[in-house]
Amino acid sequence: MSSTPSLSSKVILITGANSGIGKATALSLATLNPAQLWVAARNVASGHATVSEIKATAPTVDVRFVECDLASFASVARAAREVVEGCGGRLDVLMLNAGIMGGHPGTTPQGHELQFGTNHVGHALLLKLLTPNLLSTVETTSSTPRVISVSSRGHAHAAALPDGGIAFDTLKSSQTNLSGVNKYTQSKLANVVYARQYALHYPQIISVAIHPGDVLTEIFNKGAEGGDEQIKYLAREVAPERCGSLEDGIKNGVWAATADEVLSGRYYEPVGVLGMGSELSKDTKLGEKLWTWTQREMEGWEL
Numbered sequence: 001m002s003s004t005p006s007l008s009s010k011v012i013l014i015t016g017a018n019s020g021i022g023k024a025t026a027l028s029l030a031t032l033n034p035a036q037l038w039v040a041a042r043n044v045a046s047g048h049a050t051v052s053e054i055k056a057t058a059p060t061v062d063v064r065f066v067e068c069d070l071a072s073f074a075s076v077a078r079a080a081r082e083v084v085e086g087c088g089g090r091l092d093v094l095m096l097n098a099g100i101m102g103g104h105p106g107t108t109p110q111g112h113e114l115q116f117g118t119n120h121v122g123h124a125l126l127l128k129l130l131t132p133n134l135l136s137t138v139e140t141t142s143s144t145p146r147v148i149s150v151s152s153r154g155h156a157h158a159a160a161l162p163d164g165g166i167a168f169d170t171l172k173s174s175q176t177n178l179s180g181v182n183k184y185t186q187s188k189l190a191n192v193v194y195a196r197q198y199a200l201h202y203p204q205i206i207s208v209a210i211h212p213g214d215v216l217t218e219i220f221n222k223g224a225e226g227g228d229e230q231i232k233y234l235a236r237e238v239a240p241e242r243c244g245s246l247e248d249g250i251k252n253g254v255w256a257a258t259a260d261e262v263l264s265g266r267y268y269e270p271v272g273v274l275g276m277g278s279e280l281s282k283d284t285k286l287g288e289k290l291w292t293w294t295q296r297e298m299e300g301w302e303l
Contacts, residue, residue, distance in 0.1 A: 006033055007258070010143065011090045013038040013083060013130075015068060015123065016098025018046040021150070021212050024246045025095065025253045026050065030058035032258070034092075037061055038083055041098070042069040070098055070122030071108040073301055080129035081303055091133040092143050093257045096123040096191070097150040102180040102227030110297070113175045119187035123149070124194060124294045129303055131202065138204045146206040147198060148256045151191040152184075153211045153269060156278035160185045165280045166193075168293060181230045190290060192267050192281040197291040199265030206264040209277075210256050213270040215249030 012034050016022035018041035030037055037054065041047040047065040054063045064086060068079035083091075099119045108117035127147060134145040154160060160181050166189060167175060175183055195209040252270040256262055259272065267277035280286060 007092070008033050008035070009141075010034045010092035011036045011038075011087050011137075012093040012095070012257070013040055013066075013087075013091065014095040014097055015040045015070065015126070017041060018043050018050045021215060021246065021249045021253065022095070022097040023050050025097065025250045025257075027054055027057060028250055028254050029093075029257060030054045030061050030063070033058070034061060035090075036087060037063045038087070039063065039065045040068040040079060040083075041065070042067065042075070068098075068126070070118045070126070071114065073110055073122070073125055073298075076122055076125045077129060077301060077303070080126055083130065084133060084303060087133065089133060090137050090141065091130055091145060092137055092141075093146050093148070094127065094130060094134065095148045095150070095253060095257065096127065097148075097253070098123075099150065099187075101184045104226030105174040105176055105180075107172075107174050111172045112297070113171055113173060113183060115180075115183045116171055116187045116190065119184075120190040120194065121294065121297060123191075125298050125301055127198065128298055129301070131205075132303075134205050135202070144204070144206055146208070146257060146262070147195070148253060149191045149195040149207070149209040150253065151195075151209045151211055151267070152188040153276065154181075154185040155189040155192050155281060156276070157185060158278070158280070161189060161280075162186055165189050165283075165286060166290065168289065171293075179230050180227045189278075189281060192277060193283075193287050193290050194294065195267070196265045196282070197287045200287075201291070203264070206262055208256055208262060208264065209267045210252045211267075211269045211276070212249045212252050213244055215244055215246060 017026040017039040051065045066079045069075040106114040137145045192209040199207040269276040
């Protein structure tokens, strides 16, 4: 598979780029000389530390930090405004990478189940608010912008999902009737389904979902704090045995950000492999229902 040797003149934003796969991906893409690289994260200290680290390895790249807590619509809106004001009207790669798994049950300030609200709804709002910049990039450059939603192969594990894939009726609650794994895989299914829907609504923009592979990152340890027994078992027993390196974990994302052969509306497993998405992730009715539900939840939030 061939990939673009340079990202010269392009603007990139990665959520959760202060640690794990997001940070490693940012460091890798910085070597391809983008014009601007945004590190979006809720942790200010580690976000600024990551910016300094990237600048040390890629001194010619304009690297910026933007604080963004995906659980908070207000924070997402502030972050989007800051990016719009600073990116010169251009956005070429938007990597929706940040995510949580497990942790204490709860809801976001908007009332959404915490994992779903962070992993799907917060990203959907950020994408909505930055879509005008993506469309502007289409109109003013020869570049086709890309939106890359980092999902998981867990989206395809029917036994780990609630009935119907997404329990819409209780999304505005902490969903205490579901396990932490149920809630995580539900949000990861939403990532795949929504990426496909976005591709249908904005055919001029490439929108894909990817699985980075099974990678041992802090998501497991953080999720085990306050998580149920399933999550703790995954973190302490399964992940250390089965998960690979960060070096491998960034390959699919870097490929999706740079390769010529990326097809919009599709789901890719490492590296660039099609055909691994579940049938449910391609279900038209589920896609339309999630799109409509998400648009309704975001009503009134504009720049």
